[in-house]
Structure formats: C-alpha cells, structure tokens
Amino acid sequence: MARSPTSFVCQSCGAAYTRWQGKCDSCGAWNTIAEESAATGVGARPGKPGKKGRTFALAGLDGANDDAPRTQTQVGELDRVFGGGLVKGSVILIGGDPGIGKSTLLIQASARLARMGHRVVYISGEEAVGQVRLRAERLGLSASPVELAAETNVEDIVATLSEGATPRLVVIDSIQTMWTETVESAPGTVSQVRSAAQVLIRHAKKSGAAIILVGHVTKDGQIAGPRVVEHMVDAVMSFEGEGGHHFRILRAMKNRFGPTDEIGVFEMTGKGLREVPNPSELFLAGRDLGAPGTAVFAGMEGTRPVLVEIQALVAASSLGTPRRAVVGWDPARLAMVLAVLDAHCGIRLGGHDVYLNVAGGLRIGEPAADLAVAAALVSSLSGTPLPADAVYFGEVSLSGAVRPVAQTAPRLKEAGKLGFARAVMPDTSRGDAAEPGLATQTVGHLSTMVADIAAAGVAGRPPEPRS
Template identity: 75%
Template sequence: MAKSPSFACQSCGAVYNRWRGKCEACGGWNTVAEEAASHPMVGPSSMRPSRAKGRVFPLEGLSGETKDAPRIRTGNGEFDRVAGGGLVPGSVILLGGDPGIGKSTLLIQVSAALARSGHRVAYISGEEAVAQVRLRAERLGLASAPVELAAETNVEDIVATLGSGAPPRLAVIDSIQTMWTETVESAPGTVSQVRGSAQALIRFAKQHGTSIILVGHVTKDGQIAGPRVVEHMVDCVASFEGDAGHHFRILRASKNRFGPTDEIGVFEMTDRGLAEVPNPSELFLAGRDLASPGTAVFAGMEGTRPLLVEIQALVAPSPLGTPRRAVVGWDPARLSMVLAVLEAHGGVRLGQHDVYLNVAGGLRIQEPAADLAAAAALVSSLTGTPLPTDGAYFGEIGLSGAVRPVTQIGARIKEAQKLGFARAIGPPPPGEAAPPAALAHVADLVARIASGGGGKR
C-alpha cells in the first residue's frame, strides 16, 4: 500500500498531510514543501524479526552513587564556561548565529587549541573548501595546529571516516544544513535531511564518545533554522550573538544538560581573531560619560556571571501624535510596562515624549532585574539630572510600583564593589533591615532623582 505524501514546513518542521500556503505553526508563507518518506535503515536491527513483547529491563531507585560528567578543557576559557566547564565526551552542541558573526572563527580557534593539547580533532566543512579553511587558519596564526580538515557533506562518509582509527575527541560539522544522508530522499537543508543527518551524527557521538559541534543557520528572527526537534536531540544549544557595529561577541547557552543555562562567554573581535574577555564588566563600562544624564549602570547576572553594563535613555518632547518608542538590547514590551508604571505610580508624564533606550556595548539583557536601572535612566533623562557615578542599580518593578527583590544580590554587589561602585541601589533584602540606598517603591526613585540625589536619601 503506497504511503500518502508528507508535507513539512522548512522553517519550523511542522508536518501536514497536504500542501498549505501558510504554516499554521510558525506563520511562514510558502514554507511548506513535499518530502519523501525515509528509507528503512539497513542493518542488523532491521533484519531481526519484530517482537510481540518488549524486553524487561531493571529499574533503579533515586539513591545511589553518582559521578560528575568528565570534562575536557579546550583551552578557551570563555567557551569552556558556556559549555559548563569543558566538553563532555559524547555530548553534542548545536551552535547558531548570524552569517559572518564569527562562528567558524571561534570553532577553528577552539579546534586548534584542543588539537595542540594532544587530542585528535576533525573539522568537516560543508560550505567551504579545505583551502578556504586553511586561509582562515593562516590569518589567525593557527596553521601549525594538527587539526584534520575535510570538505564533505555525505553523513555516511563522514561517520565512516571519523570511525576509522581512534575516534576524534572533537568533531566540528559546519554546517548541519549542508549535510545529507542516503536514508532520506530530499534535498540538503530540508527538514527531513537536517533531522536524519543530526540523528546519525548524534548516534556516532554517543557510541564513540566524540564531542560534536553542529553549526546551524538562523532564520530572519534569529532562531536556528530547521526542525525544533534537533534542539531537543542535542545536549547543548548555544547562540553566537553580536552586532556588526560593535566588536563584542556574546556566546550564550540557552540549553545545557551538563551545565547552567543562560551562561555567557564574552569575546572581542580583533585582527587576530576572537580574543577572550575575562572581565567583561570593565570593558562594557569603558568610555562611559559620567556627567551625562540618562545613563545608569545595571548590575545584572548572566548565568552564574555577574555583569555590569550601562543603560542609556533619551527622553525628548515628541512632535508626533504618537510618540516613538525605540529600544535596543532590551525587551520592548518590558519598556512599555516600565513607562506605564512610572506614569501611573511615579507621577512621571511621558505620554508626549519620544523614548529611546539602549544597552551599551551590543549586549542583550533578558532578566527583569534591569527594570530599576531602565527607570532610573528614563527619569534622569527627563529631569536632566545626572545619576550618582558610584551607584549601580538592580531590581524588578511590579505593576503596583513596588520594587521587588531579585536573585543573587550578593554576587551583584560584590561585582559592583570590585569596579569601584560604593553603593548598590536596589530593593531591600527580604527579612533584613533596609540599607540607606534601598528602594521599596518606584515613587521613591523618582523623588530621589528629582531632588538631585539619584540614589541618596
């Protein structure tokens, strides 16, 4: 009996039984295409007769001896931080990022550092020729590193080559969208090919203990292209972020089975490649205008790392009937909420003003603890009052105007003090006496800035 054709969205992987002009899952137009069914896998498992009953396997309790996953340090401290302390044998990392952001540069540096420590490392490129990869290595001064290169896209050939001899400690596949497997009858880059190729490579990693890094393309909205199931199959999903106008690059982990999520590594793009930034707070605050109103220092947390960044705001009278609201590096919906709270509970009239908010350095902030710093910068710009230069702000603002406590206050204060900030201006610690710089309500913040004290009583 012939199988009915299958149609899959090439953006999100949603499957339909007939063609559709618009994908109902992701809303994309003309992204649904017909895909052929996969061939059955040929091998010992397919030759065995099917069993009517499953086999019984032993069950274990929650108590028992546990060991931390072994780690292999690559020699790149920022990369190891995001990975959770190093590469875990048999783990698979999916790395996404915009074109030209520096993914290949980062991975060739990581591969060279690990190869120079005596491990076998293979770099498989499906987009560039071997000569192009060599030219990049020469520009970075890494041509002498014993990295094994190849330009290949057939997954079966790649698995056979990596399995010959001692399995490599690290294998880089650049990129997964260019790979194809003979078990799927569709073009490279389709949902079925990406899923089938990733499954074959993950199976090899688990069987041979090889750490594999899969490079993934991204869509227009910054999401990794291809089926979402690939992100569930891998052990770690990381994104390489940055702006062409800034020389900073952020490696951020959104999923990690062997380490903390939302951990970041900071790099600086130089003429010799990506340089690690061990103290990103000092770098993000470099060149700050201390006497200018509308700037506030935010003491944030990215994963386990405390980070200080400058939030800049500009509030100006608007000649338009609908004032502009522009934000870079922060959630626009969060800005709208802070503006509404300032107007409703702080007495700050911003309805006839254009509002611009920017996170300096190209970093994107995701935690709500930046509410207080953004509010302080907005009020400072509106009143023309500079904030105190020795104060760092953090705190979440509720819809009632209350400043709510945030996590890891101690780490934020310690990082601020290390960089010379004498006072941490935020919510009072729960169950403790409020320090002089503590704020309980957004109206207190407005009153202090309007009186010229910024964060002082």
C-alpha cells in the first residue's frame, strides 16, 4: 500500500511547507510547524482527475422566503450584537479568554430559547454532561428543556442533529476539541479544526440550524486555530473582560448579518451574567469628582452612546526616555495628541511620564476621544480639576484643529439624561443638535481649550462654559 504523502503545517496560521522548519515564514511564530498527513477529507486537495460533478438547481433573487428572518434569544445584549437575533443557517464563532464566561452566556441563551418552544442542542467537547448540569443548576436553569451531549466526533454530531426536528440553535463548545475521521491528525490541529468546522458549516447551511462555535484564544487575544475558519463562518464575536472588573463586553469583529461596531455589556454575578442596558452608569460609577486628570468622554459604540471616564496622570520623569503607558486606548493616538499639544499649544511633556487609562476597562477605538484625552492630560499637568458636570468629544487634527464627529445628537442626549450640564465639542457641531438643559462650549482649536483650563487654574476654579 502506498504511503500517504505528508506535509508540514503551521498550527498558528495554517501555512503549509514541504519540510519542517523552526520558524513559520507566514506568521513568524516559532516551533508551531507540525507534520500532518495529506488531507483526504473535507477541505483537502482535489480528488482524482476526471471526476464529473453533479448539476444543481439555480434560484432567482425574487423568490419567496416564508421563514422568519431572525430568532431572538431574549437576551437583549446578545441580540443587539447579532444584529437583531439569530439568522437561520448562520454559523457564529465566539472567542474569549478561559473563564471569561462564554459557556455561561451560551447556556443562558440556550435556556431562554428552549423555554420559547424551540429545539436547542448544547454539545460540549470539554465537559461531561454532569458538569454542564451543575452549571445549569447553579444558574437556576435546570428546568429548561435544553438537550445536552458530550461528544467530539463531528460525523456522529451531524447524524444526531439530522434526526427529528431541526434544532433552532446548536452550541459546539469548543471547536478545538472536535475531530473528523477524514483527517489523520490529532484534535486541535489546523487540519482537524478546519475540516470539522467545514462539516458543521455545511450542515448548518443545508438544515437551517444556527450553530455557535466556541473558540479558544491565544496569549495575544486572537482566536486560536487557522485564520481561514474566521473567513468560513458568518460572524466572529469576541467576549472580553478584565480580571479586576465584574463586567464583560461582547464585541462583533465580523458579521455578515449586522453591524460590527455594536457591543453588548454584561455584569458577572453569582447567578450568571446579567444584562446592563445602560453601560454609562456602570462605567461612571464611583468616579472621583474634582480630581485633576479626569475627563468624561461621550462616545459611541455602534448605535449606543456610552459615557466613560478618561484618567490621565502626568508626572516628572527621571528616565532618559519618559514612560508612556496606555490602557484601553490606542498608544499611537496618544503619541499624536502629545505631539499636537507640544507643537501647537506649548505643553511640554517630553520630560514627563504619561499614564492614560479608560476607567472600567472599556476599549475605545474612535478618534472622537482625542479632545477628552487632551483635556485630561492638561488637567493633570496643571493640577486643575475639570468641571464634574462636563463631557468632552472631538477629533484633534495634526494642525491642532478640533474636527467634528458623527452622531452628535445621541451623545448630547445621553449626557443630559445622566445629569451633565455642559458639553465641550467641536465648533462646527454647534448647529447639528441641541439638548435642552445642556450648555455647549464649542472649540475650534485645541489651544483654546488649553487656554481655558490654564486660566481656570490661575483663578482657582473650573473652566467656565463659553457659548
């Protein structure tokens, strides 16, 4: 019998080589290349030449669709990130650090969906059925009609799911533990993960069942396994959270059926994950009023306005190269703001250590936080506290001009709802929206805000609003 050919595959990125080497040329990882036999199943090399394919029917765009477009899980924050609910036949990959609460979130969603009369199947490849039952009992979900199984063979899983009514939701926890008989390699390898995912995706598209795959993450926070799996699925979600905080954030990294800038906020309690419909109150709880170096940023996460506190500490440095430490924001963006303050506002921070933190552990990605960061830095350097009833938002350009940002109205509305009395925002946003009871201070150049903070420090009072 002829010996099956082998190849050497990187277990980090999936790149294939004809011989072993210590470093992967594709992703740069060391000692991740392992020998695997040539794939003979799904996702393998083409079969024997000359095989004739079968014909299939083609449909038009104007066909009727009697199925409901989405099924809500009754977990509002989860449905928000999904884009309004589960789409029939969709495959979703959810990743997160170990112990962050992925299994807890999915068992809660499965229980709520099963109570609505839908068939829900939860398959665990890491825990026994008894362990899953213990978690459900702790969460008070033992009476929910969720079907459980502990299995890792995808052929057996697909055969079981094909019997009876089509499940509305299938949870696979996790995809790294699944294996298929068509690939001769250990579970968790690139070939096994790719092939097992392909079998499950094919079943989802054929049967119409929505499948959620749980994925492990690497040390740098990326979902483990080949990147091709992220391209195969319909949506990729990241479940984030800091060890010192009790809340969790579900963020969409890819979504074919909804936006990718929405987030869902949950709070970890003794009874499982609790939805947080108003994250601003959670992120602003316990803030130190009147302390220099703190500013409230009115941001947007998708369609939801979120108010968070920006904390900055500027201290004289004894090092030749001052330290720059950033948590929750882009370090390159901080370097740009520091350069603009130095070049156009006369704020010399080259001999100071700068520490920046987004309170609560939320990660901010939009440039509208530039103005709030600059205000916190100047406040910390001068020792002048900013007004406790003011919010800041605006993008700072390299020339020092404060550029307008989108969705001004919901930012102001959220600030007024939480009791803030003034908003410092770009000059060109004056006529975009107005919130009753909220005074607006427009800023056209960053030096104007710096001068107001400096003048307030000399006078010994917070900066007064200017129309």
